[in-house]
Amino acid sequence: MSDIEIGSQASLSGTGIKGRGELWRKEDWWAIWIGLGIVVLGCALFAEGASLKWIAVTPPKWSSWGQLWAHFADSYPRYVAQFAAWLAVFSLALGALGHKPRAFIPAFAFLYALSVIAISIGQWDQANRYNLEPPLLALVIGLALSNLIGLPRRLDAGFRVEFYVKTGIVLLGATLPFTLIVWAGPVAILQASVVSLVTFAAIYWASLRLGLDRRLAATLGAGGAVCGVSAAIAIAGAVGAKKEHAPIAIATVIVWAIVMVFVLPLVSRSLQLPAGVAGAWIGTSEFADAAGFAAAESYGSLAGHVAGIAGTGDQTVFAFTLMKVVGRDVWIGIWAFVLAVVATTRWERGELGRSANPAEIWRRFPKFIIGFLVASVIITAVSSGYTLAEYNKQVTPALVAPIKDLRSWAFLFCFFSIGLTTRFRELARAGGKPFLAFSGGVVVNVVLGFVLSAVVFASYWETLAR
Amino acid sequence: MSAASIRASCRTCVHFRNDPAYLEAVFAGLAGLGSAYGSVRDEDGLCLRHDIYLGARSLCADFTRRDASEPR
Numbered sequence: 001m002s003d004i005e006i007g008s009q010a011s012l013s014g015t016g017i018k019g020r021g022e023l024w025r026k027e028d029w030w031a032i033w034i035g036l037g038i039v040v041l042g043c044a045l046f047a048e049g050a051s052l053k054w055i056a057v058t059p060p061k062w063s064s065w066g067q068l069w070a071h072f073a074d075s076y077p078r079y080v081a082q083f084a085a086w087l088a089v090f091s092l093a094l095g096a097l098g099h100k101p102r103a104f105i106p107a108f109a110f111l112y113a114l115s116v117i118a119i120s121i122g123q124w125d126q127a128n129r130y131n132l133e134p135p136l137l138a139l140v141i142g143l144a145l146s147n148l149i150g151l152p153r154r155l156d157a158g159f160r161v162e163f164y165v166k167t168g169i170v171l172l173g174a175t176l177p178f179t180l181i182v183w184a185g186p187v188a189i190l191q192a193s194v195v196s197l198v199t200f201a202a203i204y205w206a207s208l209r210l211g212l213d214r215r216l217a218a219t220l221g222a223g224g225a226v227c228g229v230s231a232a233i234a235i236a237g238a239v240g241a242k243k244e245h246a247p248i249a250i251a252t253v254i255v256w257a258i259v260m261v262f263v264l265p266l267v268s269r270s271l272q273l274p275a276g277v278a279g280a281w282i283g284t285s286e287f288a289d290a291a292g293f294a295a296a297e298s299y300g301s302l303a304g305h306v307a308g309i310a311g312t313g314d315q316t317v318f319a320f321t322l323m324k325v326v327g328r329d330v331w332i333g334i335w336a337f338v339l340a341v342v343a344t345t346r347w348e349r350g351e352l353g354r355s356a357n358p359a360e361i362w363r364r365f366p367k368f369i370i371g372f373l374v375a376s377v378i379i380t381a382v383s384s385g386y387t388l389a390e391y392n393k394q395v396t397p398a399l400v401a402p403i404k405d406l407r408s409w410a411f412l413f414c415f416f417s418i419g420l421t422t423r424f425r426e427l428a429r430a431g432g433k434p435f436l437a438f439s440g441g442v443v444v445n446v447v448l449g450f451v452l453s454a455v456v457f458a459s460y461w462e463t464l465a466r
Numbered sequence: 467m468s469a470a471s472i473r474a475s476c477r478t479c480v481h482f483r484n485d486p487a488y489l490e491a492v493f494a495g496l497a498g499l500g501s502a503y504g505s506v507r508d509e510d511g512l513c514l515r516h517d518i519y520l521g522a523r524s525l526c527a528d529f530t531r532r533d534a535s536e537p538r
Contacts, residue, residue: 027503029505156497159497161497161498161499162501162504163503227506228500230500233493233500237508240518240524242517244517246496247493250495251494291499332506336506364508365506366505422498422499426495
């Protein structure tokens with residue numbers, strides 16, 4: 001191969017996505033349109049003295065089947081309306097992305113039914129006693145269905161993990177005060193940067209010591225250091241990885257991400273870490289956004305309900321989000337550009353004639369983060385004229401709480417989808433060496449992440465959003 | 467823009483595949499905790515001639531323009 005050029009002629013396209021076309025052809029933007037659409041609608045209704053509360057229905061706490069049955073008998077039209085609304089917006093978005101709505105509709109109906117069951121179990125007043133937190137419950141049920149029973153492949157059309165989690169993150173922005181992002185963001189970026197650089201270096205070094213290709217080493221390293229599968233696929237493209245490198249990195253990341261979903265909340269619980277500290281640790285040491293939210297929401301649901309775990313569920317989710325989304329995800333474009341520079345100038349030694357382009361930083365930027373920030377700004381602006389007492393009495397129940405409930409639904413769709421799409425026997429055989437190299441990085445990451453979250457910045461995360 | 471005026475790059479090469487559905491089918495697990503439809507992938511795809519995964523703006527001596535009817 002000769003004369004390869006990278007990163008130029010961004011506007012020239014054959015069948016590619018260019019300019020404003022990306023606004024309709026990338027799921028990040030659709031997550032923004034849906035998430036911000038809900039936020040703006042919620043604000044408009046709030047201004048008129050109304051609320052999204054009716055359609056953002058969730059089961060109340062219950063202690064007997066009779067109570068739960070009575071709720072559904074009374075509220076089923078609200079669930080039907082909510083299902084129809086989700087179905088409409090997701091069908092529109094996925095249709096624009098090239099999916100077939102005919103395949104999506106039955107799959108989403110199945111997903112919604114599972115979610116109703118899981119969210120109902122989570123509202124049982126004995127759920128915490130039996131570790132029946134909806135995120136982990138959804139994950140376990142999904143994994144069991146896909147790996148023990150098996151589902152038709154066509155149903156995958158409705159199990160869009162990343163799309164649901166991005167939509168949920170945009171909605172999450174509406175529940176996170178922008179002032180908190182400004183205040184806590186720099187510390188999150190500092191901690192995340194330290195851990196990311198060290199983790200990448202550890203995996204990359206171990207990979208080279210084990211004789212792996214530098215492009216695979218970089219792909220594995222980014223998967224562990226930045227944002228999991230998304231980082232692996234971005235860096236594989238940036239460094240021109242071999243065809244087999246990306247699946248190896250993806251399989252390795254998925255295995256460790258699934259392990260960490262269960263391990264991090266379990267260890268946090270055994271150590272009785274404060275809610276915010278655990279959220280920061282999970283944000284530092286979980287490898288994928290979707291899996292991390294499952295772990296963070298799971299641990300957050302224990303806060304205030306299990307003896308010894310101080311803080312609130314919001315603290316866990318906020319700390320996780322600041323660490324993972326603001327601290328790690330936003331840098332993927334820079335990682336890709338830097339590694340593209342290294343690949344083209346050092347590894348290939350010029351024989352391929354490639355060159356990197358800084359435009360790659362923006363092109364690979366996870367755009368849904370823009371929606372997350374804008375949602376936060378909107379709600380912060382809307383609520384700025386209220387005192388704390390007024391905010392708690394008026395804004396929270398009529399505006400913020402319904403958006404938070406819709407966020408919970410979006411995340412639940414995501415958690416089920418993780419399990420339903422993770423088929424361990426279909427993952428690429430990672431091979432011993434890549435798995436070993438990545439595992440070394442996991443050890444470094446988990447230990448360093450714990451020290452920074454629970455020791456160095458402990459007081460900071462413990463008091464987050466109080 | 468006519469076919470002739472479109473600059474040669476992997477994006478328009480017969481050997482290049484970057485359809486998101488195709489990539490999710492080829493890369494097992496990508497649709498699980500990731501996605502081929504996200505911004506971070508940009509327009510990257512697989513070169514079936516050289517078996518490498520790379521950016522759509524790349525170009526090599528083996529470039530062969532793809533007809534509109536051929537898959538991407």
